[in-house]
Amino acid sequence: MNTAGVRAVARVRACPDGRGGTCLPVLESDGPLALRRTRGRGAEAQVLLVGAMSGPLGGDRLAVRADVRPGARLRVGSAAATLALPGQQAGEARYDVRLTVADGGELHWLPEQLVSVRGSELLVTTRADLDRGARLVLREEQVLGRAGEEPGRLTSRLTVRIAGRTVLDQQLACGPGAPGGWDGPAVLGGLRAVGQLVVVRPGFEDKPVTARALGEGAAVLPLPGPAALVTAVAPDALRLRRLLDGASALFGPASD
Template identity: 40%
Template sequence: MLDHPSFAPMQRVQGRAAVALVPGAGRPRIGGLAQSGSAKVFLPAVHSAVPEVVFLNTAGGLTGGDRFTCRVDLGAGLRAVATTQTAERGYASAGGQAEVAVTLSLGAGAELHWLPQETILFQGASLARRTRADLTPGARLVLAEMVVLGRAAMGETLESAAFSDRREVWSSGRPVWVDPLVLGARALAPRPALLAGARAFATLALIGPGAEDAAGALRAALPDTVTGAVSGWDGKCLARLTAPDALPLKRAVATLLSILRQGAPLPRVWQI
């Protein structure tokens, strides 16, 4: 029946959300807000001068052919945190690829913490994500992204999935960090040169003036529940982590973020 030529094609998700923060009376205020389709964005009340921007995909996940975009524009000298309301799910694809595009723009001296919750890849998922941040002089970006391979609670072992993830950070019109990842079925094999059987992995980055100075503190704080390494150079500090499951990974990320964020609490919507 599904192969009948008159069968209507399945509807695909199209979601776009964007928020711009500009200087206000004592704290940032909303200078622009747009949302359409499955993408929503809100700013919950927080007991801090630093606002939290929360993006939500009302579709509950992404599958082949879906498109989801989010954008944050942060004015000069402002500070903000941006995250997602829950974990994003990459569902099995019946054809085509789901696409996610994230755009971050920071004015001079601004500081943005981009802290989405984890992306969970289901068996048969096909997902491409691209994140681009544009920094002006003096701006600082904290980034943390986590990926979980399969649903451990369901006894799922990921054997087939396609995932590409490209991160770019530009400063004054020049690329300062380009980080592409392509994950396919062969990369899921339990080999030492690949993920070595890990079911979850994360990338953390601090980019901005003096960022390399944080490397020593991160190395000292790496928990023994994860495998990881830290590098610091030329205004960048980068940590890579792998773990046997999502919970130890997320706890380790929280530990390292407390250092990169100088003790600031995690976003209120985070679930650990």
């Protein structure tokens, strides 16, 4: 038995294939992180992250790296929700995502929900570094506990940098031991699903997004750069996804 937890890093790199499409010269799975190429659309390559084992469990250190080169288009999703579970190893699990997109590249990072299971402890960090002229659609969704279950401890940090400038750096801690007020009216208000949608487009330089509410539970804010942030809270994963999908539709096609 590995009492130190699992260490694994999965990597994908997308490059133009010279024929108007996208190739994947690097597609490396590791441990419980399995990357599978699926059928893409047009010039876009598509990859699914498949959980080959349960986790992340206590003590695990998991990481995913995605790199999109100039002129490439990549869409990354996951086959199912990720469950943060308690494990035999004491201590928090860590899940680290690092995304890089070059000028002229485009990345859609659209995993399924992360579910914080009772008794688990997880720190998830997502960092996106973009060159000026890069495009990004990034969706994160966290669900606090399964149906009728109290959540574990979940800390989520999201950082976005464009041309070396930090345009977003936010952190949310929820569950047992988290700073007081996370479940109060100023944060989640008793709801159990929270999500973010970050959209980066060069076109936002000339036509920045206007800050506004998007119905009950969601709002859009312009970021200092060609980017926009949608935040949403909901009672459950299904309604959270509907809010974020509705917000995404407001931005129109990615080519705009």
